Amino acid sequence: MYHLNSVTKIYTRRGQTVTALDDTTLEIPDNDFVAVIGPSGSGKTTLLSVLGGMLAPTTGQVLLGGESLYDLPIEDRTALRGTKIGFVFQSFNLIPWLTACENVQIPLVLAGESADRQRTRALEMLDRVGLADRTDHRPAELSQGQQQRVALARTLANDPQVILADEPTGNLDSETREQVMAYLTEFHQDGRTIVMVTHDPATAAYANRTIRLDSGVAKSIGNPKAA
Amino acid sequence: MTLRSLIWKELWQRPTPMLTSLLAVTLGVTALVAIQNITVFSERKIAGDMESLGANVLVLPPSITLQDYYAADMHGQTMPEEYVTRLALARMPGVQNLAPKLCVEASVDTIPVTLTGILPRSEFQAKSAWQGIGLITNAVGSDRGCCPTATSLGGDDDPSSLATTRSIQDLGEHELILGADLATQLGAGVGDELNMLGADFQVLSVLPATGTIDDGRVFAHLHTVQRLSESGPVVNVIEIMACCEDAAGSLITDLATELPETRIVTIAQVVETQVAVNGLMSRLSWVFFSILLLVGGASIASVMYANVTERRKEIGTLMALGASRRFVTRMFLGKATLLGVAGGIGGFLVGTVLASVLGPQLLGVSVRPMPGLLAIGIVTATLVAVAASFLPARRAAGLDPCLVFNDT
Ligand SMILES: Nc1ncnc2c1ncn2[C@@H]1O[C@H](COP(=O)(O)OP(=O)(O)OP(=O)(O)O)[C@@H](O)[C@H]1O
Ligand SMILES: [Mg+2]
Numbered sequence: 001m002y003h004l005n006s007v008t009k010i011y012t013r014r015g016q017t018v019t020a021l022d023d024t025t026l027e028i029p030d031n032d033f034v035a036v037i038g039p040s041g042s043g044k045t046t047l048l049s050v051l052g053g054m055l056a057p058t059t060g061q062v063l064l065g066g067e068s069l070y071d072l073p074i075e076d077r078t079a080l081r082g083t084k085i086g087f088v089f090q091s092f093n094l095i096p097w098l099t100a101c102e103n104v105q106i107p108l109v110l111a112g113e114s115a116d117r118q119r120t121r122a123l124e125m126l127d128r129v130g131l132a133d134r135t136d137h138r139p140a141e142l143s144q145g146q147q148q149r150v151a152l153a154r155t156l157a158n159d160p161q162v163i164l165a166d167e168p169t170g171n172l173d174s175e176t177r178e179q180v181m182a183y184l185t186e187f188h189q190d191g192r193t194i195v196m197v198t199h200d201p202a203t204a205a206y207a208n209r210t211i212r213l214d215s216g217v218a219k220s221i222g223n224p225k226a227a
Numbered sequence: 228m229t230l231r232s233l234i235w236k237e238l239w240q241r242p243t244p245m246l247t248s249l250l251a252v253t254l255g256v257t258a259l260v261a262i263q264n265i266t267v268f269s270e271r272k273i274a275g276d277m278e279s280l281g282a283n284v285l286v287l288p289p290s291i292t293l294q295d296y297y298a299a300d301m302h303g304q305t306m307p308e309e310y311v312t313r314l315a316l317a318r319m320p321g322v323q324n325l326a327p328k329l330c331v332e333a334s335v336d337t338i339p340v341t342l343t344g345i346l347p348r349s350e351f352q353a354k355s356a357w358q359g360i361g362l363i364t365n366a367v368g369s370d371r372g373c374c375p376t377a378t379s380l381g382g383d384d385d386p387s388s389l390a391t392t393r394s395i396q397d398l399g400e401h402e403l404i405l406g407a408d409l410a411t412q413l414g415a416g417v418g419d420e421l422n423m424l425g426a427d428f429q430v431l432s433v434l435p436a437t438g439t440i441d442d443g444r445v446f447a448h449l450h451t452v453q454r455l456s457e458s459g460p461v462v463n464v465i466e467i468m469a470c471c472e473d474a475a476g477s478l479i480t481d482l483a484t485e486l487p488e489t490r491i492v493t494i495a496q497v498v499e500t501q502v503a504v505n506g507l508m509s510r511l512s513w514v515f516f517s518i519l520l521l522v523g524g525a526s527i528a529s530v531m532y533a534n535v536t537e538r539r540k541e542i543g544t545l546m547a548l549g550a551s552r553r554f555v556t557r558m559f560l561g562k563a564t565l566l567g568v569a570g571g572i573g574g575f576l577v578g579t580v581l582a583s584v585l586g587p588q589l590l591g592v593s594v595r596p597m598p599g600l601l602a603i604g605i606v607t608a609t610l611v612a613v614a615a616s617f618l619p620a621r622r623a624a625g626l627d628p629c630l631v632f633n634d635t
Binding site for chain 2: 049052081082106118154
């Protein structure tokens with residue numbers, strides 16, 4: 001799915017440079033489930049942004065399905081996020097002035113789906129994450145776990161091949177954390193590729209394998225499930 | 228859900244700052260619509276007055292400046308009634324009728340009214356001295372070179388002729404003629420008894436509505452008004468019904484020679500003054516409009532910038548989910564368009580209501596909505612709102628989607 005070729009990302013801010021990714025070469029095959037761990041500031045979010053087509057690396061190449069992501073015009077990369085890549089965030093990033101159902105509809109609005117199809121698909125996705133009875137609630141009227149499930153439904157709405165998750169369970173208690181991880185595992189079993197950043201070893205254990213980032217340097221630390 | 232419903236929902240989540248920022252633009256459209264509306268209709272009315280009025284020359288006390296023809300006698304300054312006689316005796320060519328007036332404040336059942344004393348034509352004919360000089364017909368002057376007017380054509384003894392020809396054949400010492408509005412206000416009709424300035428009057432007739440301040444007046448015999456108000460034999464104004472071409476020609480010089488201690492004004496002059504005032508108002512309204520639009524544009528721009536900052540995370544999320552820069556730009560410009568159209572329509576409605584309330588009160592002009600102003604209002608308000616939102620929209624579209632990962 002992904003192939004990273006000597007990817008380096010250097011931030012320059014007010015004369016200071018920070019090497020967030022340091023000559024990273026990485027292969028993420030189709031239907032992989034990777035956990036990315038590492039200390040704060042080690043470049044985990046930077047890696048996800050690069051994978052999501054939102055942050056051009058300073059040097060190196062990022063191939064998605066054989067296509068060089070950063071050789072595409074910005075509009076095409078944006079469109080790719082709409083069709084191939086789904087995101088899950090630590091703070092859910094739901095739109096507060098839209099209902100659960102409308103939030104799930106957003107990727108479908110952007111894809112230009114008809115109103116009927118939008119609603120049918122959104123209700124289907126909310127049903128899948130067990131929120132069929134909360135479709136007209138605003139985010140503020142939902143629990144944290146429910147909000148993250150709405151976000152999962154939104155991610156799934158246009159059936160992406162890749163899901164990029166940045167600490168998806170970071171704001172959740174242990175019970176809802178398990179629930180969310182169970183859904184992510186399901187999505188993986190559907191055939192999707194998942195890259196998930198996490199601090200928590202228990203969460204990382206849901207993945208096929210773990211990559212450890214240290215000051216921008218990636219080290220594969222094997223497959224905990226196989227171990 | 229569509230882009231439009233997305234804009235709509237975003238707007239209504241916190242509408243106050245947006246609607247407040249719209250205030251100046253709305254006010255600009257309001258000012259333009261109200262003033263334009265009034266000036267346009269007052270110009271039409273002046274044009275109409277020119278045609279319908281018999282009286283086209285006014286003789287006034289010398290210190291008067293004149294703004295509104297209909298209020299020409301409401302200034303409180305007087306001159307001797309004897310001038311009327313002098314004019315009648317001078318037999319100037321072109322003079323068809325003389326209408327002296329004296330206005331005093333009075334009240335009926337505590338309702339304040341303007342009591343206007345007028346001289347019926349029968350009064351001229353009754354004076355033997357005048358009969359001697361050939362005033363048997365109702366024309367007061369010479370018939371040389373006269374064009375026909377309503378006065379000379381109509382042998383009309385109908386009291387309501389006062390509304391159009393400014394003169395009346397007969398009016399008794401204790402008779403009254405009521406303006407249409409005043410009659411409604413007093414609830415009085417023909418034959419009713421009214422008490423004014425300590426005397427009892429009988430309503431002779433009610434004038435048809437003219438849309439002028441005459442509608443709010445009450446007319447009585449000049450000499451009765453003089454006696455009751457203890458003002459002596461004076462008048463405020465002498466209206467002269469003259470032939471059009473004579474009024475423009477030698478008549479004015481003749482009048483000035485005959486009555487050097489007065490001020491002679493032609494309707495044309497009055498109309499010119501009013502048209503000039505209207506022109507000034509109209510230009511001023513464009514100035515107000517431009518200033519308010521500039522202020523409105525600035526306030527929309529600042530609120531839009533704040534809006535973009537406030538929605539940073541939501542914009543980033545939309546972009547992460549595949550929203551293009553174009554989509555984000557359209558979201559903000561779409562919102563600006565919505566606000567502009569709302570401001571244009573709102574301003575038009577308020578301005579039209581304002582004009583239809585103020586027009587009759589301030590200038591005696593009744594107005595109707597002008598759809599052309601609606602179009603101007605909507606188009607300019609929208610242009611201003613969109614132009615003001617252009618840079619904020621660009622800033623929104625230029626946001627870095629990576630900000631979605633930052634937890635705040
Ligand atoms: N926009 C930016 N400009 C400058 N430096 C940045 C920027 N974003 C990140 N960095 C720096 O790059 C390094 C890696 O940041 P990154 O956000 O990828 O870390 P992280 O592993 O996600 O940390 P955390 O676990 O705290 O989320 C950090 O040192 C950070 O200060
Ligand atoms: Mg991070």
